[in-house]
Amino acid sequence: MKSIAKLKSGSYILPIIIVSQFACTSLWFAGNAVLDDLVLKTGLGTEIIGYVLSSVQIGFILGTLVFAIFMIADRFSPSKVFMFSAFSAAICNMVLLFQDISNTTLFMARLGAGFFLAGIYPVGMKIAADYYEKGLGKALGYLVGALVLGTAFPHLLQGLKLSEDYSIVITITTLLTILGGATIYFMVPDGPYRKPSKVLALRAGMALFKIPAFKKAAIGYFGHMWELYAFWAFIPFAIKTYNSIHISHLPFSLWTFSIIGLGGISCAIGGHFALRWGSRKVALISLLLSGVLCIASPLFFLLPSYLFLLAFCLWGMFVVSDSPQFSTLVASAVPLELKGTALTLVNCIGFSISIISIQLLTYWLEVVDSSYIFTVLSIGPILGIWALRKGGLNK
Numbered sequence: 001m002k003s004i005a006k007l008k009s010g011s012y013i014l015p016i017i018i019v020s021q022f023a024c025t026s027l028w029f030a031g032n033a034v035l036d037d038l039v040l041k042t043g044l045g046t047e048i049i050g051y052v053l054s055s056v057q058i059g060f061i062l063g064t065l066v067f068a069i070f071m072i073a074d075r076f077s078p079s080k081v082f083m084f085s086a087f088s089a090a091i092c093n094m095v096l097l098f099q100d101i102s103n104t105t106l107f108m109a110r111l112g113a114g115f116f117l118a119g120i121y122p123v124g125m126k127i128a129a130d131y132y133e134k135g136l137g138k139a140l141g142y143l144v145g146a147l148v149l150g151t152a153f154p155h156l157l158q159g160l161k162l163s164e165d166y167s168i169v170i171t172i173t174t175l176l177t178i179l180g181g182a183t184i185y186f187m188v189p190d191g192p193y194r195k196p197s198k199v200l201a202l203r204a205g206m207a208l209f210k211i212p213a214f215k216k217a218a219i220g221y222f223g224h225m226w227e228l229y230a231f232w233a234f235i236p237f238a239i240k241t242y243n244s245i246h247i248s249h250l251p252f253s254l255w256t257f258s259i260i261g262l263g264g265i266s267c268a269i270g271g272h273f274a275l276r277w278g279s280r281k282v283a284l285i286s287l288l289l290s291g292v293l294c295i296a297s298p299l300f301f302l303l304p305s306y307l308f309l310l311a312f313c314l315w316g317m318f319v320v321s322d323s324p325q326f327s328t329l330v331a332s333a334v335p336l337e338l339k340g341t342a343l344t345l346v347n348c349i350g351f352s353i354s355i356i357s358i359q360l361l362t363y364w365l366e367v368v369d370s371s372y373i374f375t376v377l378s379i380g381p382i383l384g385i386w387a388l389r390k391g392g393l394n395k
Helices: 002-009 013-025 035-042 046-069 078-097 103-117 121-131 136-160 167-187 204-210 212-233 235-246 252-277 279-300 305-318 323-332 336-364 370-389
Strands: none
Touching: 013 078, 013 121, 013 136, 013 167, 046 103, 046 121, 046 336, 078 103, 078 121, 078 167, 121 136, 121 323, 121 336, 136 167, 136 252, 136 323, 204 212, 204 336, 212 235, 212 279, 212 323, 212 336, 212 370, 235 252, 235 305, 235 370, 252 279, 252 305, 252 323, 279 305, 279 323, 279 370, 323 336, 336 370
């Protein structure tokens, strides 16, 4: 009885959410990690790889749009929404195991996985916000760190070459997603700070932009998202480019895992700094450093391999350490009954922006030297710094 009381009081809640978030988001980049195998299996041409990479993002945008418009995370039990979404995403992921899979089926499977991830990532943050009124920046630092590690995990599985058949990556991420969804449902009750919305207000989400603090935090987040997922998606390409320039053999799957995974650690570290400095300052410093690395990125390809990898590892840390702090600023700027809708809405718009930057980099490959493609991502940090420096965000 004592352990149950502790669980309901929130003592064990954050570790449970962290583990579940990691498990469920492991399928986010599962298709990306085995993309070369899927291209061979389906006959997809390399010219449309950008569209395949973007399919999960498009699904996530559609999902977050639906979740935001109908205020699902605020009107229904977040734990139940999380479980249903996890099980549905797992089913979509399993489609990649089909023996005969067409280009359309592959695209729709990844689209579906992205759609239901809208009930995992922002809803997981909503659950955390329902438990942690104070120290939310630290809590979300660990939570987004789990998302980052989950995102990187398929690259680790592929890099370890546990099987000559890519299906092991898909199988493991599917099972982890089912386990994560069930864990949230059975072990995380609705939080003490949850204030459900009793009325459906279809325009509630867009009305939030009338709140100055929310608007500034959202714009900063959008600048961050311009850079983040395009950088993640093209890390394997950057390493392959370096290998071709220097005739080296850096293992791109393992290094992609390391570069993305270090961002999970930096999210947690940034959460601790946010307790002392505030979320705004941590986000501002992260944006500044990642923006500098964007601009300097062409020089990285001229460096010895250990310095090239060091530069990308640092970039992998700073490119995402601001993410949980933006979510904290967003959640802190809106009424309790609209936290879920606010987090889902900014995710929807932010991921829409990431689609544009991913497609731009895909096009950019045909226009500029490969070592220069990342420079265009500096637009995002510049926009984010502009929004944060305008003031009005004191947390």
